[in-house]
Amino acid sequence: MSKVVVVMYVSMDGVVEGPSWTSSFWNAEHAKYQHGQLIASRALLLGRVTYEEFVASWPMRDESDAFTARMNRIPKYVATTTLDKAEWNSVILEGDVVEQVALLKSEPGEDLLVYGSVTLVDHLVANGLVDELKLFVHPVVVGTGRRLFCDGAVGTTWTLAGTAAFSSGAVVLDYRPAKAP
Template sequence: MRKLKVIEHISLDGVIQHSADENDFPYSGWNMPYRTPAGREAIMAAHTESFDLLLGRRTYDIWSDYWPEAPSDPLADRLKAAKKFVVTHRPESLKWGPFEGVGPDIVEGVRRVKAQDGPDLVLSGSSTLTSTLLENGLADEVLLAVYPILLGTGKRFFAAGTPARSLELAGTTTTPSGVLLNTYKPAGPLKTT
C-alpha cells in the first residue's frame, strides 16, 4: 500500500496561500526570502526520489501553468514525471500529465489510489483536501515547513470546520534561514483532559 505524505509551506499563523489566485491575497512569494540550498535539499529529500502527486483541482491548475515549462532541475523533473491524481469534476479538461482523475467520491478514490502499486503519494497546497484526508485517516505523514512570519490573512492549512485532530511529532530540523521542518504522524482525534 502506498503512503500519503502531506507537505506544506506554512506561516506561523497557519497560512499556506502563496499566490494572489483568490481573495486579493497581498503577499505572493512570501516564502522566497527564506529559501536556502539546505532548505531546498531537505524539501527534495522529503519528496523522495520517486513519487506521485495527489492534487486538488485548483492546485493542479496553478501548477500546470508553471511546472510543465519550468527549467530542468531535480525537483522540477520529479514533479513533471510524477503521475498526477487530481480531485476534479472535470477530468476531461486535464492536460498536464501523466494524470488520472480520482473520481467523484474523494475518500474512496484516494483509498483506491493508495491501494494501487506505485510510488508513495505527495499532497501539497490544498487545505480542503488535507482536511478531508486527515479526518478520514488517509494521510500517513504531515511535513510542515514553518516560516518565521505572521501573515494575518490568506488561505489556512485546514478548512474551516475541520474536526480537531492530534498529531505526534516524529522529527524536526531547522534551515539556516530559520524555517522549521516538522514531521508529524496523525494520532487520531483530539484528546482532552
C-alpha cells in the same frame, strides 16, 4: 501499501494560502529537503487549485534541473469536480475522492505526495487518509489568508515524529496521526 504524505508551507500565524511569502526563505537546504520528498514519492496528489497553479508554470521550466525534471515526469492525480481533463502527466480522480485515494494507498510503492491543496488536505485528514503531515513553518506572520484547517474541521490528535531546522529560520514539523490508547 503507500502512504499519503502532505508537505504544507505555513506561516507562523497558520496561513497556507498563496505562499509567495516563502520565497525569501528558500535556500539550498530547502531545495535538498524538497528534492528528497519528491524522490521518495511515486506520484503527486493535488487539489484543483494547486494543480492549475503548478501546470501553469512547471512544464515551461528548464528540465536540466533534476527537481524540475522529476516534477514534470512524476504521475499526478488531481482531485476535482470542475475539470474534465488534465494535462502534464495527470489523471483526474473520478467519483468519490476518499474511495479513490484509499485505492491509491492500497497499491504497493512509494509515497503519494501532496503539495498545498488545502481543501483536499482538510478532506483527507477528516477521513483518516493522511499518514504524515509535514508542516514547513516559515518565520513570518502573514496576517490574512486561508488557514490550514477550516472552521469546523474534525478534531484529530497528532504525534511529533521529527523535525528539521534550516538556517533561514524555517522548520519542518513532521507529524503522524496519534494512535488511540
